[in-house]
Amino acid sequence: MNLDYMDSHDVLKKLSADLNRELKDAQRFFAAIEADERRWVEQGVDVDAAFAAKYYDSLDGTVDAAKTQLTSERLDVRGDPVKTAIFRGLLILGGLVAGFITLVACCIVAYRRYRAKPSNTAP
Helix, strand or coil: CCHHHHHHHHHHHHHHHHHHHHHHHHHHHHHHHHHHHHHHHHHCCCHHHHHHHHHCCCHHHHHHHHHHHHHHCCCCCCCCHHHHHHHHHHHHHHHHHHHHHHHHHHHHHHHHHHHHCCCCCCC
């Protein structure tokens, strides 16, 4: 049983459920706005003024709401980009060093075979 697959499968299921919940919340929110606007039009109220009074918050209230939402969201688990870049750089450097060592070893073996060959010249 592959535990990584199970973990990623569970994560995807949770993300899908979270997305579906967010979509339903958004649909309810927009349906409420639409109902409010229809009611305001029927009542002959200035729709823009009524909308602003009901849905626009002060900047402080908006910032506080955003901070509250951020504390409840998932943390970014992708890792530190600097450490990832250093790790990739070291992998590339290691590959280059291993390739160079292989090239030198092949040259040494070829040179030794060439030197060990009996000469074709007659005495």
